[in-house]
Amino acid sequence: MRITAQEEYGLRCLIQLARQPDGQGLTLKQIGEREGISTANAGKVLWLLSNAGIVKSARGIKGGYMLARPPAQITVSEIISVFENADLEEHCKNFSGIQEVCIHNADCGIRPVLQILNETVRQVLSQITLAQLVHHECEVSQRLFQLQRAAPAAAMSA
Amino acid sequence: MRITAQEEYGLRCLIQLARQPDGQGLTLKQIGEREGISTANAGKVLWLLSNAGIVKSARGIKGGYMLARPPAQITVSEIISVFENADLEEHCKNFSGIQEVCIHNADCGIRPVLQILNETVRQVLSQITLAQLVHHECEVSQRLFQLQRAAPAAAMSA
DNA sequence: TGAATACTTTACTTTTTCGTCAACAATGTC
DNA sequence: GACATTGTTGACGAAAAAGTAAAGTATTCA
Structure with a gap:
């Protein structure tokens, strides 16, 4: 279970944009x-975020990137999903080993685990917005802890 | 956010062992x-699980692998952690971009997010044991949903 | 209108991960 | 004790991800 490089950098770049004064x-x-x-790498990441409608871009000499919405309206869940292949079917296509299709295609004991896992992660991250991440680490930590305690992840209730 | 190949195959191999009659x-x-x-790939995965004490191995003509403990005493959380680099410091060493160390080493707004995420995932997966995954998919799904509903993930209470 | 700036897009290179292979070591059977 | 079987281990090659480079397009300003 790991965060990919693009997810990490995407999140970081957005925090930078969220720290900018309005406009x-x-x-x-x-x-x-x-x-x-590198600039090139930032370009790749921001391009994906732009396609997803999370940032908007402007070309030319006065150009650059801005958040498309206020930071409080952008969730970490949404950001992560830009970079990931959240589809469960896609998962089953990989991990087929030496077979053409996964040997458990019809009946898989792991799929329910992945479902719960995905739901849980999504649920936790959908409660965290960019606006909450622009502060210093200790402060962010405190706030998230509070949030988590107030609304524990009852992931499967959806 | 993704499951690695080793985590997937590790889990699957263990389910097979859990399905075996006792002994x-x-x-x-x-x-x-x-x-x-492939046999070679299975070998690599099982070797890691053997190091971690989750399975025990025997060489020679009557050899093979067995679970080291009853399936009900092996959690998915424990299995996943065999294959992952769960250390947060390790995470920060990667993702340092073109710098030697991550530019946010002293003060990072993302670290708290990862902490909560790790804790939550660990908490959810520690409630699921191998014994619960040996059944057919629909049955596994039902049982896990019940479990999840009964004990929502109040991850940060620990 | 032309030059400078900055995003866009595709192709390529590098790095990391994944999977395989082959030689080795241990165990049981005849 | 020789042989077949099976796990162990490290090195190698293939595949995927990550990162880079470069040519292209749009915008602003003089």
């Missing part, structure tokens, strides 16, 4: 510098 | 056949 954006170069990644 | 094991060849993966 001000950042260029790829600036984002790259602030996150310690 | 009977399976050889690598048998496990590979039943899971549609």
